[in-house]
Amino acid sequence: MQRFPCPFCGLRDEREFSYVGDFGKVRPDTKARVSDAEWAAYLYDQKNPKGQSTEIWVHLPCQEYFKMTRDTVSMDVIDAAPLRKPAQ
Amino acid sequence: MKYSAFSILREGLRGHRGWAKAWHNPTPKDTYDVVIIGGGGHGLATAYYLAKNHGVSRVAVIEKGWLGGGNTGRNTTAIRSNYFYPQSTALYDLSVRLYEDLSRELNYNVMFSQRGIMTLAHSEPDMEMAARQVNAMQLGGVDAELLNRDQVRKYAPLLNFRDDARFPIHGATWQGRAGTGRHDAVAWGYARAADSLGVDIIQNCAVTGVLIEGGVCKGVETSQGLIRAGKVGAAVAGHSTNLADMAGYSLPIHSYALQAFVSEPVKPVMNTVALSPALGVYFSQSDKGGIVVGGGLDRVPSYGQRGNTPMHDVVLGGLVEMAPILAKVKLLRHWGGIVDVTPDSSPIIGPSPVPGLYLNCGWGTGGFKAIPAGGYLFAHLLARDSHHEISRPFDLDRFQTGHLIDESAASGIAH
């Protein structure tokens, strides 16, 4: 059982989290022409690095989507940061 | 050297001194017609079929560790073709048919045991979906039956038929030709047969780079030096995107740990394979007596060849709900393999974006059962530079056209 740091809630065990996707993917502007290849790359291609990986995760209880950098071999968590500005 | 009862008897009388090496330890040559990266089941089978079916014998299989040491030797050994879409049925039933004759073809007992697989239906809607599945298979020319509750009980009386079962058993889809095999033997059998046809199987040889000249793949750099090749085939389950990074393309593949579990050996209690989609568990009993258990992928994408505890509760806890008499049987060992998962959980067979480099990957949790077909079709692709009609739908281009082959409706466990 791994533990991940939700930027809002703090450390919780992995059952409370879901992997969402690679960090840095932006939905193409579909008002412009988006080729089948570009669309497929956006929807499906994965960086899937062996080692350090920067990803989007969600903490399910509080629904915080956040950025997490971790090592996909050692499972060490290197960094977690909110995608949102801090609470006011 | 042919393996037979006679050779066993002869060798038994002379102290087994006459058994030859199952395969050799060649040093790599400078160049081959085809280099296969990955000495697992798919890679070895590809090499075998290249040599046997296509007369391509200047073939090397390059394995970074020991042959059969990846997912081929880490799975739950189920072999089946109970799929819904005709493209899948064609692929996996080719595999089952090749398995049916494999022990004799390779002169190596892979112990394909057609003890049948049942996918349980836990409700009336499940039974309707089961009928949809069975009809699809029957129309596709694959054996399938719809079992009722009593028939399921006859096949597997240890399942949970109690009134308080969370997921009561209404019936099941049944494929009698499905079953289990001896996973290591599949790798060893193909390796021995390929070796005898002149294939070089090079163990402890890691690929460190892909040689690309003029935009075309011309070979691989390895820990044992540069090896040139007319064509390069990659069958590196779990690490397909690492190779893609070396060659400079992207793949719709994510690596996950898939765990498997085996109990201490007990006297026979389960003579078939049963899967509960609702519980996310399937199990069988090996010839040695161990209860072999599998489930879904771990939650966390991973390259660590080990599993995480939340899935233990899901899979082993689910097993006890599925077959309560196993509660006091003990878990002997658990382990994890790294599997390639595609968006539609179907494999990718076809040319990569780099000419000269070809892909056999994305088998997800279902690679073992597909070894003969994967090798057969990949060999066809490599030898002729064109798809066999069965592998055509599994080309990488399906992600652009949207013609995904997503079987999630056909089997309850993401596979």
Next chain:
Amino acid sequence: MRNDTAKWPAPAVGPRGQVQAQGITLDQITLPRQVLISGPRDAAMALAGTTQATGWPDVAMGDHYALSLRRDRILMVGGQIDSFGWRADVGLATSDIGTGYTVFSLQGPRAEKVLRTGTELSEKIPSASCLRLWNGYDILLYRHTATDRYLLHVGSALAEGLWDMLNRQIRMVSA
């Protein structure tokens, strides 16, 4: 067609009766009002009429308090709000939860042990939120009045399940 009426015991009508075991008391309690308020934290607190939002291991007091749920959401317990929906004046979204959350209290020196069956709980691991997954149930978990009195809010549709799970765990911890 299968009739599962017997497999799922009939749910309780009205508040569930107290359960006692050694060092553990389990009750169902009724809170006066529960309102979800989403938006900037300060504005939300002002609307709720509270000055702090309870996380973990904070101890909430009294019958009017706020629970910290998310970066931009609290649950007001007690207190008074006149209208619900989008409050453009303060930029807050509000919804009256009524009895949408059922609330159980678990009290006693061994209560914490019961809670540890379902989550990694420790005073040493603070949390800004009292939302948590417990034995598979999405709950709010916080301390109220005393450090050994825990309140659990659960979506009322799963209250029957959570009550049964709490009882199972109490039996096991007491065995």
Next chain:
Amino acid sequence: MTARRIHIATAGSKRLAFTFDGQPLQGVAGDTIASALLGVGVRIVGRSFKYHRPRGVWGGWTDDPNAIFDVSLAGVTKPNVQGTATLLEDGMIVRSVNSWPTARFDVKAGLDLLSPFLPAGFYYKMFKWPDWHLFEPAIRKMAGLGRVGPDVADGPDGLQIHDQCDVLVVGGGPAGLSAARAAAHAGQDVVLVDDHPDVGGSLRDNPCQIDGTAPAVWITPQTDAIKAAGGRIMARTTAFGIYDHSLISLHQTAPFATHPKLIRMRAGRVILATGAIDRPVVFGNNDLPGVMSLRGAAAYLHRHDVLTGTDITLLASAQDVAHFGPMFERAGAQVRVLPLETEGLRAVGRGKVRALSYGTNRHHADAVLCSAGLSPLVHLWCHAGGQLEWDAGRGAFLPGAGPDHLSIVGGARGANDLDQSIDDGHKAATGQTPAPLPSIAPLPTTPKPSRARQWIDLQNDVTTKDVALAAQENFASVEHLKRYTTLGMATDQGKTSNVNGLTALAVQLGKPIADVGTTRFRPPYVPVPLQLYRGARSSTQIAPLQRSVLEPQIRALGGAMAEYGGWLRPAWYGDDMTTAIAQECAQARNDVAMLDASSLGKIEVMGPDAAGFLNFVYYNSIANLPAGKIRYGFMLTERGIIYDDGVMARLDENHFVVSCSSSHVSGVTALLEAWRQDGHDPDRVFVHNVTQAWATVTVTGPKARDVVAALDLGIDLQAEAFAHMSLRLGTYDGMPVRVCRVSFTGELSFEISIARDSAPNLWDHVHQLGATPIGMEATSILRAEKGYIIIGKDTDGETMPQDLGLIGPRDRKTQPYVGNRGLQTPVAKATGRQQLVGLAVPEGATQLPTGAHLTAAGKSIGYVTSSYLSPTLGHPIALGLVQDGLSRLNADLTVYHLGENRSARIVPACWYDPKGDRLNA
């Protein structure tokens, strides 16, 4: 005379009665099953897996591969109980495994004669012709160890609990006690676990003086100090796996017939003080009962007063001989010593060792106590990713580099000296570097050639010859060796066989052991019962169903409850399903009916960007929906696949309520949150799932308006004032209500949502006003008569809106929305897509089976998704997905189901009130 109980001290101990293979025997309190058997002179405790060779006790604890039993007590039967590590309890019925009728007289013992013809890899070379199936059943029957008991465990199966500490010390021997004491003294929150019933470890197995005192005298002050500093000591607790992020799984055993406990310990640091075990000496016939672990025999002597032989030969290092020899002599045994390098050594005896023979020498022996050196227990170290390094002097793999949070001390790191172990523990606990291990000269332990078989894996019957054969056939990787010969794959996981197997392989390959390497140790360290993993999650605690506040009312009215979309809902009301369903349909069509719709999603979307946000998330245009109106729409995936359908109601400019299907509430909420935080301003749109705050009573039927009018909601119910697909706010009994005119039945319907706790009154009132409750089955038929779909039943993972004929937004909506690009992919535009149609059967024919396929030229072109006998129409109706179905209207198709063909006609997917006059009434 073989083994026997010695001391007078046990005379006063409590006697425990048990049976072994049917024979009544007695042990004493504190015994393990194995010590009790040895205490009464039982030598053969079981049979080996392959050849049914007689097996005796080898070890004193979990390193034993042989003493495996099926045990019953108090109605509980457990297979494969490890007798050396299981405490004896009064009344136990102990049965040897893999033998019949008894371990001593096993009918299959003759199999051993065939062993020359059963080499490693035998099965791979045999039984290919004519077919494996002819041979496999007989082979399966022979396999397996214990028998699964007949008793079915009633869940729940045991306690699973999380715990945490600063320092977890595994192993309560001298190193572990020292570490725990030092860590506790330093103010750390310490937990010490030991799998024995008491701590002390090797001090109890083979006592020697510490600081001039007896070990028992030394142990108590340590445990007292640990406890006084707040440390916890857990006995009978096995650390069996270390997982990511420093989670250690602990198995706490309890009396035999009670539930075990699984503790998941999160430790800041882990100190492994797991000790070491004897490595067997490989010599001829070394599998004979009576050949035992030296330290195992010492443990039986000191823990249980059992002397394992009267004529003992020690086969061990000079140091061990000097240490242990006098102990056995003092206990009354005659002790002889043989050097480890004795040439041609073999044991002699049938069923138990009687003598040792070497060269021309031969001497009597009833016990041969062996140690070829110590194998550190490094399993947990490896679980955590620690590396191993071969130490030629010790003939062992010692821990090398490892993770920062892990230390390994004492015997487990190769420190076999008591003072060093104690020092190790102290240093590890206080953050100091342990003293380097002295290098030692290797013991002569390489197996000498012998004509007798030399055993390496006692349970799986692997000999040096098997290893040699594997090497000869080029199964030269350690993993190949293991898998080819099954070496180390028995229930002891190779604890005793690993190093000897590698040594034998290294000899064959002519390589140093360091280059041969070792296989990976995988959890669990010792086998653990499957029930540990179920915990309290049995039966209704697996995927627990959601329950409506109206369930008591529904049950009181005779509702037959069943699972629908994650909720427990009434399938029908009354005893007879068929009549009930028909009557319920008629009631809704002709009069007025009521149903509990509380499970339908109610997700509030609020804020200034709410309209634009929903317009993006939904296929249908939402931005232009007026307040007070309701619109039906699809939520698509980015591929363009329909994920859910639902209705959106706009309460005011900045406030919507999304009503999705019951099973998709959490999924839809999660998707809304995901998009809210990705590409939208999360300060301008908020999503509240309030499904459980409201309950919903739906009144449906031609007379629904009369019933709702009588509720006095303060709403003008006339059609002109309150049209279909609109929403009004009112009050019932002082409580706010939201009333939606939407219809799933095709009849005039009012969905009345009210605060959850007021719903029972509303329900009762509606019922008193003459509405009849209807269940999900009737509702399902009513909707099918109208051609209304259920997502996931009448659609599948490929269905897009155009397949249902709903192409408006695709062709006209200009703003981007989720799935818009997916609807432009080649697959979306392809011909041959499966489209939803109605299916009619010939006059008088029975209803089509759901799941039947439509075929053309023997190939599937689609399937039946819903099928009912319509009580309203008096004939069967069905819906199906068919390739190009919308352009095949009135075509007759073949329907295939389980080997039979029949026919159906494609018709429009609406049979009842196609113009919608009734629902608009």
